[in-house]
Amino acid sequence: MDNSLQEALKPLRDKIDQIDRDILELLNQRAQTAIDVGAVKHKFQADSAVLKPEREAQVIRRLQELNRYGTFTETGVRAVWAEIISVCRGLEKGLTVAYLGPEGSYSEQAAMEFYGHSVQPLPCPSFDEVFRAVEAGQADVGMVPVENSTEGAVNRTLDLFLNSTVKVHGVRSIPIRHCLMSLHGTMDGVKSISAHPQALAQCQKWLSQHYPTMEIVPAASNSEAARHAAQDETVAAIAGETAAVFWNLGLVASGIQDDANNKTRFLAIGNIETAPSGRDQTSLIFAVPNRVGAVYEMISPFARNGVSMTRFESRPARTGQWEYYFYVDVLGHRSDENVARALDELKQQSAFFKILGSYPMQ
Numbered sequence: 001m002d003n004s005l006q007e008a009l010k011p012l013r014d015k016i017d018q019i020d021r022d023i024l025e026l027l028n029q030r031a032q033t034a035i036d037v038g039a040v041k042h043k044f045q046a047d048s049a050v051l052k053p054e055r056e057a058q059v060i061r062r063l064q065e066l067n068r069y070g071t072f073t074e075t076g077v078r079a080v081w082a083e084i085i086s087v088c089r090g091l092e093k094g095l096t097v098a099y100l101g102p103e104g105s106y107s108e109q110a111a112m113e114f115y116g117h118s119v120q121p122l123p124c125p126s127f128d129e130v131f132r133a134v135e136a137g138q139a140d141v142g143m144v145p146v147e148n149s150t151e152g153a154v155n156r157t158l159d160l161f162l163n164s165t166v167k168v169h170g171v172r173s174i175p176i177r178h179c180l181m182s183l184h185g186t187m188d189g190v191k192s193i194s195a196h197p198q199a200l201a202q203c204q205k206w207l208s209q210h211y212p213t214m215e216i217v218p219a220a221s222n223s224e225a226a227r228h229a230a231q232d233e234t235v236a237a238i239a240g241e242t243a244a245v246f247w248n249l250g251l252v253a254s255g256i257q258d259d260a261n262n263k264t265r266f267l268a269i270g271n272i273e274t275a276p277s278g279r280d281q282t283s284l285i286f287a288v289p290n291r292v293g294a295v296y297e298m299i300s301p302f303a304r305n306g307v308s309m310t311r312f313e314s315r316p317a318r319t320g321q322w323e324y325y326f327y328v329d330v331l332g333h334r335s336d337e338n339v340a341r342a343l344d345e346l347k348q349q350s351a352f353f354k355i356l357g358s359y360p361m362q
């Protein structure tokens with residue numbers, strides 16, 4: 001760089017250095033205060049959970065509100081404070097997070113966006129293992145996909161919720177941008193394309209247009225397919241870009257999902273109850289007796305009590321008698337008066353009833 005540019009930059013860079021020093025000083029004060037919070041929690045309740053999703057949501061929402069006219073972006077505020085809180089929380093007590101691995105998966109991305117990077121990752125080989133790790137206390141929390149905007153429900157996750165003791169304490173939607181990747185970044189010598197069945201379905205049109213005769217091999221996860229591609233030059237994988245970086249693969253094509261706005265919604269699971277944050281939703285499962293008009297009657301408590309339903313999904317109960325479990329999300333916290341009343345009425349009439357959790361909306 002020439003000297004006059006250096007001279008012009010110098011005072012601005014000095015200013016940034018000073019600002020960073022000030023930020024660092026404040027971050028250290030915040031970290032120490034979080035440690036004090038941890039000590040108070042422990043003093044009053046030895047087994048109190050350090051993770052308070054409602055408080056974390058409130059902290060970030062408040063700052064986004066304060067920053068409404070700021071130059072720093074709204075997503076920037078969320079990303080930066082998710083990491084600040086992650087560090088502070090980690091100083092109070094470490095958090096182990098289970099998710100479908102291996103490294104580089106979308107589940108990992110959702111988990112890191114939600115809990116920040118100052119956690120102990122526990123990549124698991126299946127959704128079943130994620131639930132098991134959280135139930136057994138091997139992990140404090142987990143992150144599991146429930147719904148994709150193109151492909152619909154992630155059925156295995158919904159089925160696992162049915163018999164699990166875990167509760168939901170958060171939600172995170174992330175954009176899914178699939179990439180085709182291989183060891184050398186080309187399709188020369190590639191004989192098959194591998195990915196999780198959900199990803200294969202989300203790229204169906206693109207695949208049939210570009211590689212109509214290629215063998216398609218389902219994998220346990222996209223990042224598992226990426227790991228396979230890293231070991232075998234005849235295999236190409238479909239996964240996110242983070243998987244390509246992690247497994248050192250070359251990108252053949254990017255953004256190959258049939259729907260440009262493809263998104264997946266993940267739920268944060270654990271063994272904690274979440275207090276109201278001011279903007280919450282509640283997830284529940286119920287089953288109705290098998291008779292005419294039963295579903296209509298079942299959901300009428302929501303309308304009667306002014307509770308909005310934002311999701312309604314059904315899964316066969318596998319009794320062979322056309323019985324279904326219904327997965328429903330409603331606006332509000334289970335402790336809100338109208339929500340509590342509606343849930344109570346619904347429970348009275350249900351053949352099966354289970355609240356998965358009330359938690360802050362994204």
Ligand SMILES: O=C(O)C(=O)C[C@]1(C(=O)O)C=C[C@@H](O)C=C1
Pocket residue numbers: 034037038050051052053055056059084085086088089092
């Ligand atoms: O307020 C608390 O309870 C804290 O422990 C502090 C803090 C934070 O860093 O702001 C950290 C962890 C909790 O999940 C919530 C918030």
